[in-house]
Each structure stands twice: as C-alpha cells, then as structure tokens.
Amino acid sequence: MSRGRFITFEGPDGSGKSTQIRLLGGYLMKKGIDVVYTREPGGTRIGEKIRYIILDPENSEMDPLTEAMLYAASRAQHVAEVIRPALYEGRTVLCDRYIDSSIAYQGYGRGLGEIVSCVNDLAVGGLGPDLTIFIDIAPASCFERIGRSDGDRIESEDITYHEAVYKGYLRLAADHPDRVRRVDGSRDVRAVRDDIRTIVDLMDWDGII
C-alpha cells in the first residue's frame, strides 16, 4: 500500500483554516479518500496538555526558547502517535498547523531564527508535508475578524508581532514554491474552498485513488 498524503494548513490566527480543512476533508472523503483530521499544538492527549501550558495567558514569563521547544515536543508526540501511523496505513492526514507555524511564530515572530528548524527536524525525524495550503490574509484583517481581547497567549500578542509572523509566512511561501501554495484568504469561503480543491486535485494521488 502506498503511503498516505500529508497536507498541512497554515496562516495567521483567524484566517479561516479550520473551516477550510473541514470543507476539504468532506470533498476528499466523497472521492473515497480516507482522511484523518488533526491539529497543533495538540492532536494527542499529551499534546493537549502541552497546548494548555503554551497558550495559558498566565504563563506570560515563558521564554521564547521554552515556547519553541514545547511546540516541538507536542509535535514529536503527534508525529509518533498520530501522523506517521496514519500515513503508513495509507490514510491522508489534514493537519491544522505544523512546522511552518513554528518557523513563522517562533522563528520570525519571536526572532529565534534557524534554531526553530533544527529543533523541529529533531522532533519529527524529517517528516514533512507533501503539500501546505497557506491561507494568505493580512494580520490587520484577522484582527478585525476575531478581535483580541480574550485571546490566548499567542493570539493576544500585538499587531507588530503578528506582522512579523506574517512576513515569515511570505518568506516560507517564496522559499518553497512547490510545496507551499498560497491562497488568497481575503475572499469569501467558497472562493477559497474552490482554489484549494483545484490545488489538491493537481496533487499526485497515485496509489491512493
């Protein structure tokens, strides 16, 4: 049996990723593709505990390196327990955020740079997505969509931080044009959905369908 496809979704907070993942999952299932949905940070019992520590607004003294390593620790468990087994069973994994989030939020947002890729390579043993959908929407528009007053520890960072994260995403899209596919997220849900379907239909599904 051929290994399943690994598709990740990336973008600023409030970019509409979760809605689009569900829509794509339904579309793929109708084609007979066996889909697993998951998310980061979290996706496992241990990962959800780590997620709680990372996002708790009370943990305001958290050092950026601690933050990056906690995301990577959650990811290591997620890969070992959920993602790798599913892929080897021939299932297609749709994951809400993955290493690119760490590169954007910790690498660019917190200014940790290259360290983030090193820590994550170690955490996942080199397992990378086949395709990444980057829902491109400027942070200022996301701020308007979701508001910030009661956000988690990352969401409630100021606009300067979120602009740096966004810059990171643009850089990632430019550096990996074959893997990271940009979709204009400022349009209505159906337009975004249709673009994603077109991109995914063009993927190599050999051995899967």
Ligand code: TYD
């Ligand atoms: P979540 O509620 O899942 O946000 P969203 O629905 O926008 O994906 O919270 C995850 C937060 O953690 C989000 O602000 C992005 C941030 N994050 C990182 O900073 N680094 C990472 O590696 C990941 C996976 C998420």
